[in-house]
Structures are given as structure tokens and as C-alpha cells.
Amino acid sequence: xxxxxxxxxxxxxxxxxxxxxxxxxxxxxxxxxxxxxxxxxxxxxxxxxxxxxxxxxxxxxxxxxxxxxxx
Amino acid sequence: xxxxxxxxxxxxxxxxxxxxxxxxxxxxxxxxxxxxxxxxxxxxxxxxxxxxxxxxxxxxxxxxxxxxxxxxxxxxxxxxxxxxxxxxxxxxxxxxxxxxxxxxxxxxxxxxxxxxxxxxxxxxxxxxxxxxxxxxxxxxxxxxxxxxxxxxxxxxxxxxxxxxxxxxxxxxxxxxxxxxxxxxxxxxxxxxxxxxxxxxxxxxxxxxxxxxxxxxxxxxxxxxxxxxxxxxxxxxxxxxxxxxxxxxxxxxxxxxxxxxxxxxxxxxxxxxxxxxxxxxxxxxxxxxxxxxxxxxxxxxxxxxxxxxxxxxxxxxxxxxxxxxxxxxxxxxxxxxxxxxxxxxxxxxxxxxxxxxxxxxxxxxxxxx
Amino acid sequence: xxxxxxxxxxxxxxxxxxxxxxxxxxxxxxxxxxxxxxxxx
Numbered sequence: 456x457x458x459x460x461x462x463x464x465x466x467x468x469x470x471x472x473x474x475x476x477x478x479x480x481x482x483x484x485x486x487x488x489x490x491x492x493x494x495x496x497x498x499x500x501x502x503x504x505x506x507x508x509x510x511x512x513x514x515x516x517x518x519x520x521x522x523x524x525x526x
Numbered sequence: 527x528x529x530x531x532x533x534x535x536x537x538x539x540x541x542x543x544x545x546x547x548x549x550x551x552x553x554x555x556x557x558x559x560x561x562x563x564x565x566x567x568x569x570x571x572x573x574x575x576x577x578x579x580x581x582x583x584x585x586x587x588x589x590x591x592x593x594x595x596x597x598x599x600x601x602x603x604x605x606x607x608x609x610x611x612x613x614x615x616x617x618x619x620x621x622x623x624x625x626x627x628x629x630x631x632x633x634x635x636x637x638x639x640x641x642x643x644x645x646x647x648x649x650x651x652x653x654x655x656x657x658x659x660x661x662x663x664x665x666x667x668x669x670x671x672x673x674x675x676x677x678x679x680x681x682x683x684x685x686x687x688x689x690x691x692x693x694x695x696x697x698x699x700x701x702x703x704x705x706x707x708x709x710x711x712x713x714x715x716x717x718x719x720x721x722x723x724x725x726x727x728x729x730x731x732x733x734x735x736x737x738x739x740x741x742x743x744x745x746x747x748x749x750x751x752x753x754x755x756x757x758x759x760x761x762x763x764x765x766x767x768x769x770x771x772x773x774x775x776x777x778x779x780x781x782x783x784x785x786x787x788x789x790x791x792x793x794x795x796x797x798x799x800x801x802x803x804x805x806x807x808x809x810x811x812x813x814x815x816x817x818x819x820x821x822x823x824x825x826x827x828x829x830x831x832x833x834x835x836x837x838x839x840x841x842x843x844x845x846x847x848x849x850x851x852x853x854x855x856x857x858x859x860x861x862x863x864x865x866x867x868x869x870x871x872x873x874x875x876x877x878x879x880x881x882x883x884x885x886x887x888x889x890x891x892x893x894x
Numbered sequence: 895x896x897x898x899x900x901x902x903x904x905x906x907x908x909x910x911x912x913x914x915x916x917x918x919x920x921x922x923x924x925x926x927x928x929x930x931x932x933x934x935x
Contacts, residue, residue, distance in 0.1 A: 491851065492852075518719075
């Protein structure tokens with residue numbers, strides 16, 4: 456079951472805290488999105504393994520953009 | 527020897543030295559604490575140089591800083607130019623996406639009027655002075671300066687410093703009030719997703735908003751028209767150079783003149799009166815009342831709406847952009863770390879700017 | 895005191911009236927120029 460991680464708000468990808476293949480648990484911090492000079496962590500929606508990372512550091516994302524795919 | 531007799535040090539007064547200390551304090555707050563450094567630093571220095579005897583920097587018609595002050599602030603040039611830059615920096619998207627939240631931007635102006643009333647009725651200020659003090663509660667620097675320079679120029683320095691200091695302290699002033707007035711469950715409310723706003727809406731909005739607001743409150747025209755022009759530069763997407771200049775180069779230039787001339791209006795003999803302490807007290811009251819009224823209005827709106835509003839967002843109705851929106855985000859994520867209120871809070875935050883300008887316009891219309 | 899009261903009441907009314915009109919402007923805009931399929935409220 457692939458689970459998409461969506462951007463909860465628009466902003467810049469400030470930091471990506473995981474790599475493809477990492478095992479994560481629900482509520483782990485995956486990405487930090489910077490918006491209005493504020494760093495907003497994005498948390499994992501479920502337990503799983505990072506299958507694909509769709510964004511890169513410094514990229515501008517819109518709300519609901521797919522950040523990564525979990526499996 | 528004439529040179530010795532002309533030495534400034536002979537004319538130094540205790541008031542001047544006290545003012546140096548105040549100037550140094552502001553510089554310290556700017557450097558060490560990073561409290562609104564872009565303003566408090568030049569203001570602090572302006573205070574010091576305005577209190578150097580015989581220097582004549584604020585001497586009418588000839589003094590260097592007086593010229594900045596006269597043509598920049600008395601002529602009402604600088605605050606609207608700052609608004610031009612702010613407009614170019616502002617994304618109205620979050621506000622357009624959640625139109626009902628703009629009422630929170632109006633709700634937070636309650637503090638302005640409450641403070642106005644208190645200052646007039648209980649503290650012995652004149653109507654014009656009370657208006658200039660009340661507007662501090664709008665948490666909007668250029669608007670405060672704009673209004674005070676027209677209604678009560680003798681209070682300009684104190685009002686501006688109080689305003690900017692409290693703006694820097696928004697992260698400390700607001701949270702206790704927000705927590706006091708909301709329940710844990712309310713703070714956990716997650717907002718329904720916003721709709722997407724099209725570019726066409728973003729281009730048309732500044733034009734129509736200018737027309738309707740100026741038709742309603744003509745006295746707000748200098749600020750609103752420049753604000754919206756700056757925004758049109760931004761959203762049109764075809765004048766990147768103008769947008770860039772308005773929000774960077776031009777903004778920085780006028781900020782220099784603004785800060786130093788505001789500072790220079792504070793000469794010791796006029797500034798050091800107990801009135802100033804009242805202004806600072808009232809300014810704090812204004813900030814707190816605005817925060818509270820924003821939160822309470824959000825709770826009130828929740829009585830009638832199906833899609834509940836997280837009342838923390840009401841606190842962002844004060845126009846300290848984007849500080850109070852950040853405060854909302856922080857407070858919300860304390861109880862639910864997956865609750866992202868930031869962008870929702872930006873709506874009332876920006877609406878608060880417009881609300882404060884309208885409030886200032888009404889004061890001007892009725893009191894000038 | 896009477897004048898202060900007048901300013902107080904007018905100020906309130908003016909600010910809320912201004913915001914209400916802005917609200918209508920935004921609503922109209924979203925119908926005229928926004929995407930109709932996704933309504934926020």
C-alpha cells in the first residue's frame with residue numbers, strides 16, 4: 456500500500472530528513488518546509504519505508520504537492 | 527576663545543543625556559535581541575543625534591534630519607512608500623481563499639477603539655492624541671506613523687517606538703491571552719482546506735479593493751492605493767523589476783529616512799514627560815485588547831458556522847505581519863503538531879493591515 | 895465625551911462595513927474569476 460506524503464502548506468523545501476529506503480514511524484519528521492521564515496516539519500502519516508522522494512532541497516512546493524511516497 | 531564658547535558640551539542638559547540612554551537602549555534591543563532592528567536601530571541613533579546640543583540637526587528649514595522629517599513624514603511621502611513595498615511583498619492568496627476570515631482582521635481593530643476611548647476618557651489625552659495612541663493596537667507601524675504625524679505630531683516618536691517595540695514582543699504578548707481565552711479542544715480545531723485562488727483573481731483584487739475602499743473611506747487613499755499598487759506590481763507578473771525595487775531598494779531607502787527622523791523627533795524636553803509612560807501602557811493595552819477581541823470574534827463566529835474556525839487564528843487579526851501568524855502556528859502546533867494554521871492565519875493577518883488602514887482613515891475623517 | 899463616543903461608534907461601524915464590502919468583493923471575484931468547481935466554504 457503506497458501512501459503519499461502531501462505538503463500541508465506551500466513553501467520552500469528547507470531540509471529533507473530521510474533517504475529512500477529509510478524506515479519511518481508515524482509522526483516522524485520527514486521534511487521541513489520553510490514558509491514565512493518559519494520552519495514547519497512535515498510528519499509521516501503512517502509507519503512505512505520511504506519508496507520515493509519527489510522533491511529536492513530548496514524547491515518551491517504548493518500546498519498538497521506530493522513530497523514523497525511511503526510503502 | 528569663540529571656539530571654546532561654541533562647544534556643544536557647555537549646553538548639555540541632563541534630559542539630553544537621559545535621551546542618549548534611551549537611544550542606546552533601543553540600539554541594544556536591536557542588536558542584541560533583534561527587536562525590529564531595521565527600525566529600532568536608526569531610531570535609536572536618531573534619538574542620540576537629536577539630543578546633541580547646538581548641532582541643529584532638527585532645526586526647522588536648515589537641519590539635515592529636519593529636512594528628512596519634513597519632506598518624508600510631514601509631507602506623508604514615506605509611510606505610503608513603505609506600503610508600496612509591503613504591497614509588493616504581500617500575497618493576498620490566503621485571504622482570498624478564506625474570505626470569511628477577514629472579519630477577524632476587523633475584530634482585532636476593537637483594541638484600537640477601546641484604547642482610544644480609555645486614553646481620552648480616563649487618561650486625559652485629547653481626541654487626536656487618543657486616536658494616535660489607539661492605533662498602536664493595529665500593530666501596523668507605517669499606519670501608526672501616518673496617523674500620528676497628522677493628528678498628534680508631538681507624540682509621534684513615543685507612539686512609533688511603543689508600536690514597534692510591542693510588535694517585536696508579539697511572540698510574548700499574544701500567547702498568554704490566546705491560551706486564556708481558548709480551550710484545548712478549540713486549539714485543536716483543524717481548518718478545512720482552502721480553495722485554490724487563481725492568478726486572475728489576484729490581479730483583479732487589488733484594483734477592485736482600491737476602488738471600493740477609497741470610495742468608502744477616502745482618507746485611507748494614500749496608504750491603500752500604494753499598498754494595492756505594490757501588490758498589482760507583484761501579481762501582474764509583468765513588472766518584476768518594479769516589484770523588486772518597491773520591496774527591496776526603495777523600501778530600504780525610505781526605511782533609513784523614516785527611522786532616523788522618527789528618532790530625531792524625540793528631544794529630551796518634549797519626550798521626557800509622564801505622558802510617555804501612559805502611551806507605553808496604553809499601547810500594551812491596545813495590543814492585548816486587539817488580540818483578545820480577535821480570538822473572541824472567532825469564537826463568536828463559531829456559534830454560527832458549520833466549518834469551525836480555530837479561534838487562535840483570531841489573534842492574527844492584529845496586523846503584525848507575519849509575526850502574529852507565526853505565533854498562531856506555534857500555539858496551534860503545541861497541542862497538535864500536525865495542525866498547520868500558518869497559512870490560514872495569514873488571511874486575517876493581511877486583512878488586519880487593511881482594517882487598521884480603514885480605522886486610521888476614519889479617525890482622520892472625523893478628527894482632522 | 896460625546897464626540898469620543900461618536901468616533902468610537904463610527905470607527906467600529908466603518909471598519910466592519912469596510913470588511914463586509916471586501917468580503918463581497920472577494921466572493922464576487924471568486925465567482926467571476928476563480929475556479930468554480932472548488933469552493934472553500
